[in-house]
Amino acid sequence: DQQVKQNSPSLSVQEGRISILNCDYTNSMFDYFLWYKKYPAEGPTFLISISSIKDKNEDGRFTVFLNKSAKHLSLHIVPSQPGDSAVYFCAASARTGTYKYIFGTGTRLKVLA
């Protein structure tokens, strides 16, 4: 059972426009969410996180929105740059026990110059 879902395997966006990556989760116990970016032949790198007590967190060009009632989060990248082309994973954890991260299947973003 996939507790964290990224239903769009790929996304193409023009340089300078907004990229919106979506993630849904099913476990209501999740209260901490993260986005990781992965380039080919490299490990994932941390991008941004959000706690369930917030509905928005910004870091430069990256903003994560959390809709707890819909069990949905999204990552907005504005403006998109060619260097943002990568696979983006969302992950969720419950801040009890071991804080184990459950990752989605990833969305491949391609930013077109």
Next chain:
Amino acid sequence: EAGVAQSPRYKIIEKRQSVAFWCNPISGHATLYWYQQILGQGPKLLIQFQNNGVVDDSQLPKDRFSAERLKGVDSTLKIQPAKLEDSAVYLCASSRTGGEGTQYFGPGTRLLVL
């Protein structure tokens, strides 16, 4: 600050053979994780160490996989015997404290079982 180191980067073996992967976490990081990432899927946690103790190994196939973290620093993950479905990238990550502490990933070891 040096990142998480892993070796080898690539490994090809035949089914029923054994294989071992090595990970050196970021200096001072108490928590170490091993993940398995099968093609087209997200990383799946296999085992989590806090110092040299196991915190979570609920998804580790213990009949064939084993891991250790002697002295609370380096770690090795072993598969014996390997199956075709073990073909994946094996990622090691570390964090300073565990919990909400950011996990830093190594480049991974790509395993192909023929």
